[in-house]
Amino acid sequence: MYTADDYLAEFNAERESSYPQVAAFENEMKFALTRSRLENAALWLACPIKAHPACWQHGRVVYSALRAYLASHDWSWNEKDEIEPVTCLDVGTAKGFSALMMQYAIDDALSDYPELPKCAYVTSCDVIDPDEKRLRNCYAEAALGGPQSVFGCLGSFPERDHIVFKQCTGVELIESAGPRVGFAFLDGKHTYSAVWDELNALRQKPGDVVVLDDIQVDGVKQALERFTAERIYSAKIIEAKPAQPRKDRPQAPRAYAYAVRL
Numbered sequence: 264m265y266t267a268d269d270y271l272a273e274f275n276a277e278r279e280s281s282y283p284q285v286a287a288f289e290n291e292m293k294f295a296l297t298r299s300r301l302e303n304a305a306l307w308l309a310c311p312i313k314a315h316p317a318c319w320q321h322g323r324v325v326y327s328a329l330r331a332y333l334a335s336h337d338w339s340w341n342e343k344d345e346i347e348p349v350t351c352l353d354v355g356t357a358k359g360f361s362a363l364m365m366q367y368a369i370d371d372a373l374s375d376y377p378e379l380p381k382c383a384y385v386t387s388c389d390v391i392d393p394d395e396k397r398l399r400n401c402y403a404e405a406a407l408g409g410p411q412s413v414f415g416c417l418g419s420f421p422e423r424d425h426i427v428f429k430q431c432t433g434v435e436l437i438e439s440a441g442p443r444v445g446f447a448f449l450d451g452k453h454t455y456s457a458v459w460d461e462l463n464a465l466r467q468k469p470g471d472v473v474v475l476d477d478i479q480v481d482g483v484k485q486a487l488e489r490f491t492a493e494r495i496y497s498a499k500i501i502e503a504k505p506a507q508p509r510k511d512r513p514q515a516p517r518a519y520a521y522a523v524r525l
Contacts, residue, residue, distance in 0.1 A: 265312050270402035274310045277317050278302055280505040280514070285320045288501045288521070294330035296323060296367060304367075308360035308416055311400040315515035320503040321476050322364040324519050325448050329368035332446050332472050333383060334375075349383040350440050354433035354461060355450035355476070356389035358401050358416045359423065365448070366422040383445075386427040388436040389413075390451075393428035433457070437464040443471070450476035458486035462496075467524040475520040487520055496522040 289295040305319035329351065339347050351369070353362040362385050369383040391397075393413035398404060403416040417423035429436060433451040437444060444465050451457060458475070465473060478484050478500060490496045503517035 264398065265400075265405055267402060267405040269312060270306070270310055270405055273312050273317055274302075274306045274402070276509065276511060277310065277319075278305075280316075280507070280509065282320050282323075282503050283506055284502045284504060285323050288324060288499075289327045292327040292331040294327045294334070294368075296326040296364070300367065301326075304360060304363055304420070307403045307406075307419065308358040308363065308401060310402055313400075314512075316509055316512060318503055318514060318517050319360065320517070321448075321450070321474075321519055322360055324501055324521065325361050325364045325474055326368045328472055328474050328521055329365055329446050330372055332470075333368065333372035335470075336445070338382070346382045349445040350443060351383060351385045352436055352440055352444055352447040353385060353387035353450075354436060354448065356387045356391075356393055356413055356428060357450075358399050358403065359387065359393075359413045359426070359428070361448050361450060361476075362387035362426050362428070363417065363420055363422055365446070366426055369425075370422065384427070385425070386429065386436065386440065388429045388431045388433060388451075390430065390432060392430045433461045434464050437461060437466075440466075442466060443468060445471050447473045448476070449473060453477055453480045453483050455482035455486050458483050459489065462486060462490055469524055471524045473522045473524075475522065477517065478520040479516045479518045483520075487522060491522070494525055497525055498522040 309319035310317040351365050365385045396410040396412050398410050404411045449461055491498050499521045501519045
């Protein structure tokens, strides 16, 4: 088990990296999470120690994409004079980082519209039980003294109380999510069949968004390409390529897809 100092050293080394394509995407979306909030979450939840340096740039992409989606969303009211909620799904909980980024985006977006009730919700799933206390290779377990549940990892973030965590597959989550999924982040099993099944199960309308992690993985890339070739989605690729490579060890290739339902 690594120490808190080990994770802090990894975090401090990686936080010096800059990612031009991610910054350009934030500019295009016109929304960006403040660095202090991003990095505090990244330290606790998204800074594992592995062969390659940690990378938490997907948090920036998820936040910016969801903020932009909510800003342009056509809020509608049902026959009971209730606003139709936006369902946001996070496939692949890990320590809860991407789900937290979604909740940040929702809270910040709704603060711009104080007249609206809470009308967007995050549900996150993983095949690993979120309530199981286990080693998760993160600063939280080192700082808190041992194995943690997802809720334990998120202990210093009050936003966790608004997120629902489930143990299930991505397809099971999507199929149980209701008639429409406005926004989804897919970072589960990185095989062609798994990603194709998840994309195929999504019930989205034109303008709805899905962000895919690790699009550099062949299975993920090929699954999305099938949907873009059939003009079901349009997609933009964002590479998490640092402006300057790390001197201690190189970053692994990492890229994301921002896909909009046509």
